[in-house]
Amino acid sequence: MDLIVLVLVPFIIAVFLSRMMIPVILFITYKKRLFDPIDARKLHQRIVPRLGGVAFTPIQCCLFVITLVIAIKVLHMDIGLETWAILPHFMVLVCGLVILFIVGIADDLVGVNYKVKFVAQVLVASLFPISGLWINDLYGLGFVTSLPPLIGMSLTIFVVVLIINAINLIDGLDGLCSGVVGLGCLSLGVLFMYYGAWFHALFAFITAGVLIPFFYFNVFGVTKRQRKIFMGDTGSMTLGYSIAFLAISFAMNNYFIKPFTDGAIIVAFSTLIVPVFDVARVMYVRWHDKKPLFHPDRNHLHHKFLRAGMSHQSAMVVIQALALLFFLFNMVAVQVISNNIVVILDVLLWVVFHQIFNELEKRKVFVKHSGHLSIKNS
Template sequence: MTYFEYVPIIIAALITSVFLVIMTPLAHFLGLVDVPSYRKKHSEIVPLTGGFAMFMGVVFASLAADVVFKNNPMFLTAAAMIVLLGMLDDRFDLSAKGRLICQFIVAGIMVGIADNYILNLGNIFGFGDVHLPLLGYFFTMICVVGVINAFNMIDGIDGLAGGMSIIVLISVVVLLMTNGASTSLIAPLTIIAVLVPFLAFNLSIKGFKGNKIFMGDAGSMFIGLAIVWLLVEHTNSSEASIRPITAVWLIGLPLMDMAAIMFRRARKGQSMLKADRQHLHNIFMRAGLTQFQSLLGLLFIGSLFAIVAVLSELYAVPETIMFYGFIVLQVIYTAIIMHIWKILRFVRRLGLL
């Protein structure tokens, strides 16, 4: 990367920092705040404007360099819609069905207008490459909505969604560099650049204490959209740098947690989109870990998924092994989540907790 290619990255971080500060008083005026409740671990009213600030950072960076994202105007259009949806949800608590419809519209922009969709799943079954002609449009839309909601659902404790996103994006940067696609680094580095100042406020790092900000649904859905946009782009372009199954492993923990929780809700006859306190971070904390310990533990697990993904790509581990390995791990994970409270009681009786 040349000196000038770093400019949009620096602009993204600076603009995000500015908006994080100036949006705080506006958040209270607009009602974009998170009020403590039985489901919340914080004790004060916290602004929910981190997502908007990060989005503005990407917008200004895109104006500085029109190569930040493939089909730049379409990405910004889709991102603006998802951020607006998130802000409305943060303010008015929209219905799950309404959110889902809007998310599919955003996915339609990515697939139908930006022409960024999955064409080939690779040799995941062991019988040759799985090509998706027309089915690829619908499959990609489902994947986009799934990833957006996966990152939305994992945003439960300070630093988790942002930290997990940085792990994924750093892994993407590593894979792009090792595959000689250094010209594509600006986009993931720009998203990292907007996440760093947000995490400084969100985690109250020294110098930022007293200014806690949440990314809100606007932020988690925006980050989810940005990540899935990049992953699809780099797994199915003419010069693909990442195999599709590798992309799945990169975001494996959010996907597994979402799938397991939705399966558990369905088994109980509940809405699969209904919010609850059964996510992995909730389980960690109910097991006796502090919020910070839970954060470190989950980021460590997320890092293991990313390491497996990167190494499998670098050493060309057969896609079949990676696919069936992921399926087996998902089944085991879901079985554990289904019986997690019994497991925790048993572990406590053994004196291990």
């Protein structure tokens, strides 16, 4: 019971601190006129501040560290010797978050070259293997189990950079990024609690707690009343790094973190299937159309939903439901079938889903065009 309180109390405090901090950020951003630029690629048509992500990292890091100090030094909780083996993971997590926080603020305020951001992402991703946190087992995926350190560490760096950018790219619809990451943190947080990985659960719930007030301001805030805010790159990059840390920690075959489970690597990344698959699809479309791979466009999943006739909030809810569906499906599937078959089913479900929506999108466009023609002829 003490350990459950150790997780839930900081979660509530994170909600409170975020709720207090975001209005202050709103006041400063309107005072200094620090708004997200309006262009053809953006969905919003009014000035909106984009520094909401400034609230995330300070609360995450400070609250996590303070909770650990109180648990160990004040309450004298018996955390076990094995816990000291994973503390370096959390130390580099805090360092990486601070680095991305600084780069993100610079990008949101004055703009940072994408090459600089990429170098920073590779740097913070490299911190995980240095601390001993890396994907060391594929659990039979591709009929591969344990990985050599060089391959596993390189794969970890690639995965972290991929997740950071995937989370950044889905931040194009109100509530989408915070919702997907929040669901992922809550899902992994509950699993970490189940397996007794209390410090990982603590960080997961603190991150989810920080996102709840932001989600409200981002989705339900009214621009005219100066209550709406975006997270910016400061928020999306640090959230991507946070969820990458949790997913890799769950996927790693390390008894200091949690007991071995056959489907760990599938379950770990299940909540990230939608953003990661969407990035892969968009990159393929750009490559197929001979367009620059990193050139912004309006071909992401939420853009497709909007073109199919959905409202912003409906598209956000459906995408989050899709992410949750993949997670629940994989949670059950890994218990009865092999990891390889689960991945194949995930890909097939993704392809079928897109085929359905491609058809809906075509019909919607056809109806619009037909309507214009009939009006013109009349």
